[in-house]
Amino acid sequence: xxxxxxxxRLASDCHPLGDLSLSTxxxxxxxxxxxxxxxxxxxxxxxxxxxxxxxxxxxxxxxxRVGQFMMKAFRGExxxxxxxxxxxPQLHLHQVVRNSTDPAWPGPVWGHSxxxxxGREMLVERxxxxxxxxxxxx
Amino acid sequence: xxxxxxxxRLASDCHPLGDLSLSTxxxxxxxxxxxxxxxxxxxxxxxxxxxxxxxxxxxxxxxxRVGQFMMKAFRGExxxxxxxxxxxPQLHLHQVVRNSTDPAWPGPVWGHSxxxxxGREMLVERxxxxxxxxxxxx
Numbered sequence: 001x002x003x004x005x006x007x008x009r010l011a012s013d014c015h016p017l018g019d020l021s022l023s024t025x026x027x028x029x030x031x032x033x034x035x036x037x038x039x040x041x042x043x044x045x046x047x048x049x050x051x052x053x054x055x056x057x058x059x060x061x062x063x064x065r066v067g068q069f070m071m072k073a074f075r076g077e078x079x080x081x082x083x084x085x086x087x088x089p090q091l092h093l094h095q096v097v098r099n100s101t102d103p104a105w106p107g108p109v110w111g112h113s114x115x116x117x118x119g120r121e122m123l124v125e126r127x128x129x130x131x132x133x134x135x136x137x138x
Numbered sequence: 139x140x141x142x143x144x145x146x147r148l149a150s151d152c153h154p155l156g157d158l159s160l161s162t163x164x165x166x167x168x169x170x171x172x173x174x175x176x177x178x179x180x181x182x183x184x185x186x187x188x189x190x191x192x193x194x195x196x197x198x199x200x201x202x203r204v205g206q207f208m209m210k211a212f213r214g215e216x217x218x219x220x221x222x223x224x225x226x227p228q229l230h231l232h233q234v235v236r237n238s239t240d241p242a243w244p245g246p247v248w249g250h251s252x253x254x255x256x257g258r259e260m261l262v263e264r265x266x267x268x269x270x271x272x273x274x275x276x
Binding site for chain 1: 185186201222227236244246
């Protein structure tokens with residue numbers, strides 16, 4: 001059985017936040033949106049329906065926990081949740097906090113425009129909020 | 139307690155396919171993509187995490203069943219699943235079959251370009267495939 005390895009594109013585009021029981025938690029390096037990506041640590045999975053039923057339920061629970069916390073912590077108007085994977089086939093689930101003042105509103109964030117990387121101070125602060133709020137070790 | 143009513147924008151943009159145990163199943167009127175929308179019949183819900191835990195699990199099961207069937211029936215390369223709701227706040231979950239030959243590939247379908255409505259023959263055929271494959275009554 002193959003082992004799980006994070007796709008290099010996800011590794012290069014994101015900052016690692018830690019692990020939940022199923023998913024590795026990543027912060028996308030785009031400071032314009034609170035944007036967290038969950039990657040279930042299972043090899044060779046492209047679609048949610050390919051996960052075992054028990055894993056699917058854990059992924060859903062993790063997505064809800066992360067999304068609800070982000071909406072509260074970052075005062076979001078709407079949460080966008082999506083599994084696309086047209087470019088990066090490894091299953092990964094986006095949770096993006098949206099506001100009517102953000103650059104892509106009301107359109108989708110995917111494919112909208114080039115990311116604006118975090119500066120050091122904002123990255124440290126947002127990482128701290130997420131790691132504490134989601135009880136992420138590591 | 140309020141009752142559930144389908145959002146008028148979803149009603150006007152889609153063809154009804156029938157009901158699953160939790161969700162009303164809609165076919166988006168864009169013939170370029172096999173694109174099914176699930177709308178849980180619960181009032182006043184905007185986010186997946188606002189659903190009761192039992193409803194969340196049913197929604198996930200329905201999404202996986204619909205998505206897996208669509209990928210097989212329409213020979214998809216990748217499934218896109220998303221809950222956005224920036225324009226239509228009523229919770230609705232997109233399942234879109236993607237192919238590298240489709241107009242928006244590899245970008246997202248949301249916000250890409252104006253829908254191309256179904257002609258009668260293709261609508262009848264796609265509706266039949268989905269209603270039979272998903273055992274939808276109505």
